[in-house]
Each structure stands twice: as C-alpha cells, then as structure tokens.
Amino acid sequence: MPVNLLAPVAADLHPIAGVRIGVTEAGVRKTNRKDLTVFLLDEGASVAGVFTQNRFCAAPVQVGREHLAGGQAVRAMVINTGNANAGTGADGLARARATCVAMAKQLNVAPEQVLPFSTGVIMEPLPVERIEAGLPAAIADAKSDHWARAAEGIMTTDTLPKAFSVQVQIGGATVSITGVSKGAGMIRPNMATMLGFMATDACVHPTVMQQLARELADGSFNRVTIDGDTSTNDSFVVVATNKAAHSPIAALDSADGRALKAAMLDVAQKLAQAIVRDGEGATKFITVRVEGGKTGDECRKVAYAIAHSPLVKTAFFASDPNLGRILAAVGYAGIDDLDQTGIDLFLDDVHVAIKGGRNAAYREEDGQRVMRQSEITVRVLLGRGEASDTVWTCDLSHEYVTINADYRS
C-alpha cells in the first residue's frame, strides 16, 4: 500500500501544447502489457536531461547523453519497459541506436533527434525488432491529453502510476507544467530505476535548460532514496515547448525564472516523493532534515546515512522509538571531526536527544506517538554551522522487520 498516494486523475493533468504521447503493447518482455511509450515534440522545443552517475550506465543513457550533447533539436523520446539494455556492451549500444533510427524513420527526422530510455532486467539483449514493430501503433496513439497513459506506460513494479500537474502565471500568461515518474519498490527493486519526464509550455531559452534540469533534479530526484542502489538507467528529462505567450526566460534568477522554477520544482518533488511513497512495503514516509552543518555536503552525508540505515528503517516500520540508531547513523556518516556532544535530535516536535545524550524531559510515549504516524520528520542539529539539507525516504517493512521489531519487547 503506497503511503498517502493516489492514482492520478487524467482530467487533472494539464496537456502541454507541443507534446503528444502515445502508448502501446510491444511485447518487449511479456504480452498484454503497455510497455512502449513515445513522446512526440513539436519543432521549437528546448530539452535537457540529467542521467545516472553510475559508471556502468546503460546503453540508452550513453546514447541519450550523446544526442543531447550533439545539439540537434530533440523531436521524440522512446521509452520501453521490460528490458534495461544495461550491461550489454557494444551490442547494447547498437540496439539503442537502432531504436532511434527506427523512430526517426517514422517521423522523418534525424536519429540524433530521438532520445531512448529503457528500464527492466539487465544484461539481456534488447528485443529491438519488437520495439520497432510497436512504434507505428504508439505514434498512432499519440495525443496531448495522454499524460495518465504515459504514467502507466513507464511503470515497472510501481503499484500506482505517478503524475502531477500545475498551472502558474508567468509574464501574464498561464503556463502548464505536467510530469510523470516511475520508481521501484524497496521490496522488489528491479534495478530501482527512476525515470522522470516533465514538460511545460513555458518559453525557456535553450542556454538555461541544462541548469534548470540540474537544479530541479538536485531538489527532487537526487533527494530521495529507497535502498541506496543507484540504477544504471536513472534519467530525468525536462522539456519546454516554448508555446506560451510570454517573453522567453533567459535567466533562472529573473522573477519569471524563479516563478517557473518554483512551480516546476513543486511538481518534480511530488514526482520524486511519489516514488518513495510507492516503495514496495513502505508504510511510512520519512523526511530526514539535517541542520547546523558546516556545508550542505556534510548535511547530505548525514541525511543519507540515516535514510540508508536498515536499522533506522526497520525501527520506523516497527514504530519503535529505538532512536539511538539514528544517532549511530549520524556517527558513521563520515564527518571525521564530528563532536557527538554537539548533536540534537528531534522527531517532529519531540526533542529526543540534547548534546549527544538523551533529553531528560524525553518520554518514550512521545517518541512512540510520532513513530506511529504515517509521515514523520527526523531533524538532526549538528551544531557546527549554518548549512542544511533534506532527504526523503521510506521505512523497511515485512518479516525482515518483524524480527527486528521483537528486539525491544
């Protein structure tokens, strides 16, 4: 059961002028499954992407990076599930390129104007002939109000499709922003690939697109973690179709730039958090906030140490305020000169630890009360500076935890 997450209502997802989406069943791995999604972009769209930092990145990631770097206008994206085309060497690269060639032929554009994405099992050859055969049906299906279908088409082990949409006023025009994402469960993390696709009809100068994509990813997809595994295929793409009736945004720190980025970040965060809420077996949505660090980087290290700790995550599942586990994770996060006597810990509003020791006023039942909630904020004060950062994660449940939970009884 996803944590406080509902399936999107198609009517709530604003179409984006200049983007059409088609989905079909190509039989990539199994039959009767929507496994092939295409995005068709009108001429004039600006596109930027952020990809996995995994050195063993998948073939489509390598090809997508290449095509974006080449500078030709992107006109289409092709996304298949069922096969990740990763760990497939030179043959995998050839198959990712063949996918682009096939799509380009259908649209009468150059192969370099197509971005390929794959998610699914790795080290198996991509059945590119089935994808090729499915493309005409996917293209024929393409409509601008198909965002809910896109959210379904890119799902793998997700239990719910994920899509969010907002409208915002930019330079006197109503601008729409819509996005979809897919993730993977803690419990069934088939490579845990995260894919995110966002589009807006806002007018954004191509020179700021990469910065926009990077900043959106840093504030959203790069702040969530399920199990710490970084996929070979993680990709996040931002499209601006430049169709809205306002002056183009040439700097993100302009008034219009800030307004657009804030609205897009809201959607990106919801998309990223939805992946955590749908972590298989997740019963709690946890916000880990670290303040008082010397640098944002050290705050992030501490936040991730907490968010990745199986001990912390199982304690959350059990609603067991075994909160020393959080302090232990702070201790091994990798800050060499950390002074434990400077550290405070809060669970929502409950002050658990002061200066590295248990708060004398802390009562177990207060910790218990917060731990029973489905949404919990862990706040750590490092007491050594002004920096802060936030990460979102889920608990770790099931029998793995059932045993853990017995420990303190």
Place this chain on the structure above:
Amino acid sequence: MPVNLLAPVAADLHPIAGVRIGVTEAGVRKTNRKDLTVFLLDEGASVAGVFTQNRFCAAPVQVGREHLAGGQAVRAMVINTGNANAGTGADGLARARATCVAMAKQLNVAPEQVLPFSTGVIMEPLPVERIEAGLPAAIADAKSDHWARAAEGIMTTDTLPKAFSVQVQIGGATVSITGVSKGAGMIRPNMATMLGFMATDACVHPTVMQQLARELADGSFNRVTIDGDTSTNDSFVVVATNKAAHSPIAALDSADGRALKAAMLDVAQKLAQAIVRDGEGATKFITVRVEGGKTGDECRKVAYAIAHSPLVKTAFFASDPNLGRILAAVGYAGIDDLDQTGIDLFLDDVHVAIKGGRNAAYREEDGQRVMRQSEITVRVLLGRGEASDTVWTCDLSHEYVTINADYRS
C-alpha cells in the same frame, strides 16, 4: 541457520596461560541470562585494541581508548550484554568509569587497568549497580579453560557462540592462540555490534602490539559486513600474555613475527567470518574479491558496494543469477574514472561478463549452478592496476527477498 558454522567444542579451545575467564548472570536487562563476562589477566600481559570509527562511539569505547592510551598495564576486561551504554552522554561516561572502579576494587588494581565493553540497546542508562553486584560471582567463576563460556557470555542475538583456537611453533615453543567473537544478524541487527577478544601466550613486545591489533583487524573484522551499519560499540582486543618460552617478538616482519601474525590472522578471520555465517537469515556465505584496481582502497570501495547492495544480496538468496546487479554496484562504487569496458566478472569459475558486457559463452545454467551453492566467490577484475582486496558478506533472505525472487519468474 548459520552457514557452515558449528558451535565450538570446549575441549578444542586451548587455554592461554595468564588469562582466566568468568561468566555470570547479572540481570543487566533480563534474568536467567549469562550477561556479564570478565577476563582476568596476569601481570605482564601486553594489550592493544581497535575500536569503532563511529563518531558517536559508546561510553565504554571512549573509556577503553583512554585507559589503553594511558599506558597502565591492563589487568581486566568487563563485558556486559543487554545494554550498550551508547548515546548516553556524560552520565554514560560516568557509568562506564564506575564499572571500572568497581572491578578495580575487587582486584585491588587501578581503575585505569580495567577495560569496559557493553553491547545491547542504546540510549538507555547502564544499570551499573547490577553489574557491580555481579562482579564477585564472575570473578569467582574465573578459570583458564572458560573460553567456551566467554563465547556464550558475550552473545546477544547470535544463534551460536563463536570461538576458535590454534597452536603454532614460535622460536621452538608451542604457542596457543584462542579467541571469541559476537556479532549480530542481518535480520535482527541490534546495533550489529561486533566484539572480538583474542589472546595468545606468545611473547610480544608492547611496542608492536598496536600494530598487530590493527593489522589483524584490517584483515578480518574490517573485511566483513552484514548490513553496512557501523556500530557505536565495535571493539577488538588482542592480549599477549608473554608466558611462552621464546624470545619476545619485537618486529612483525621478523620470521617469528610473521609466523605469529599468520596464525593469529587465521583465528581472527574465522572469528570475523563466523559473524557473517551467523547473520540472521543468512543462507549463503559470499566472498567478494576485487582485483586489478589502481589502489587497495578502490578495490575495497567496489567490494563494499557489492557486499552492501540489497539487490545483489537478495539475488544471492534467490539463487538468481541476475548478475547485472553486481555490475551496477561496481558502477556506483565511487570510482570516478572507471571504464566499464574494462571490467570482467566471475562467479567462482564461471566467466559471466567480459569487458563490461555479457560473455557470449556464458550460460545461465552455469551461473545458476554456482548461485545454488552455500559458499560463493564473486570476483571482479577492474582491469586498471595491480591492487586487490577481499570482503566477506552474506545474502539477504526472507519475505523481503521472496518477493524480489519472483521478479524474473
């Protein structure tokens, strides 16, 4: 069920002249449990210790470090289970010191000659009065052939006591080496504290003891991982009682030094590996060997990335040769200039991946055959240098994995 691990037979554990061990039930947390163990050392013993790198280290770790650094001859160690005395601030330090004072009184030595160790729940006050009350019985129980009792006395969630012993010829004398350890399960990792205590009657000059302890830890306890959590209380202590009839070892790179270290490393590795074999729910013992790195450090990074990956560990449990997951872990291990086309992967003798892609000669049934074994070696060749390193871990089982295992079916 531990993986290929048997309970020690008391008669196989060589007593160490100059070391007596006593165990009692002090009721630290629960009644009817052997939870208090004392080691009594004759005058003239050399002692060194290696402790957790966790910045949130427990009070006994801080006190133990202090006492060792002070340079007074260690005459006793006191180990309680049930309470870790961690995350307990200044009060915890006072209680750890009080334990030493109480033990010192009993033995008529200085408190600085006692090392305290605690393992169990954290952020709860250590019931030092119960420990104090239990000391006379523990001391009265002390005998040199009580190593098997020690192995039991320090257990927390271990399903089996862990003790190993060897004899070796050093400078014409028969020298004995005996040790005990305790760990924690993957599935029920109550802080996952690892404790290890080893003693030998060999004669070792005090100036090389710290180097000996460090090198033994680096080759054993620092090479195993269950779930990646580093405890606040991890401690490893080496005692040389200097009772054997050979010339003292003043350098580890002497012939005698090498012989002693090799024999002690053998015991230390067995103690450390026993912790992995007894990881709760473990069904496989996995050796992760990384070769061809530029530095040992980068090999270690890669080995730990593999050994900590929930995806890799669940694949092992399922005997599912979903081996791309290993390549993915190599990719995110943090080697920035890693070239995926240089990487080979073996499962025991099976050559799975060549130059970053699937080996054309690799057959799924060969991978399957190795994956079904209870002991498996993963070997990764990075193809960029001469360094290598090895880490030992276990699989990740239970329902968490049952679901994972269904993915490829």
